[in-house]
Amino acid sequence: MQDTAPSETPAADPKRYALVKVDGSYLRLDRVAGTIAFCKPANGVWRCMPSPDAEEAYLNEIDRLRQENAALREEVSALRAGADNGDSDSVRPGHPSAEAPRSNTRPGPELSQKDEEQLDEMLSFTEQAMRRFFGLMRDLQRETGQ
Structure with missing residues (x-):
């Protein structure tokens, strides 16, 4: 079992990686690829786990949201076009526009003074x-010692 720090210099290119000690483990920077990995001992062997690239994750999420936004805009356009044409199939059941508008015109029950007192x-x-x-x-809890 080897419990020494990971080698700072691989045989191929001695300047490719830079290691920085952080809380008993190492942060490894690949100067060629620009990636970062966290290296720490596990079961007597040093293991390096790549760090997720935050910028790449943000860009992927932005791209996903753009695609979703475009799909939703197309759906809204199709629904509007169907509504303008009077196409009843364009409005899905359960969709807010498919339901009849609700009004709160019915007054709430009024309580008399006697009803208020009873309440x-x-x-x-x-x-x-x-x-x-x-x-x-x-009292029961105190008596039983709970």
Whole structure:
């Protein structure tokens, strides 16, 4: 088992890699390819794991989002064209534009003064019952030592 640091200079090109010690492991920079790898011992053998290239990942994500955006724009255009032509097949069921508009014109129920008082009385009773119940549960926990 070899537990020494990775070689700083490969046989092919002694200036290709640069190693920087970081928290008991090494950061390896490939000067030719421009890649970075983290090297650390695992089971007595040094292993180098390539570091993900953040810029490449961002560019790939931007490209993916551009393609998705273009596809969505095409879908919106097709839906608008179908709606303008009165094509009922262009609007998918379950799509917000397929549903009938909802209106909140129906007034909510109005409570009389007596109803308000009864509601307050019921809420007060419920609150007292819940407090009593949780108090009993606390007492039971204390008695059983939990």
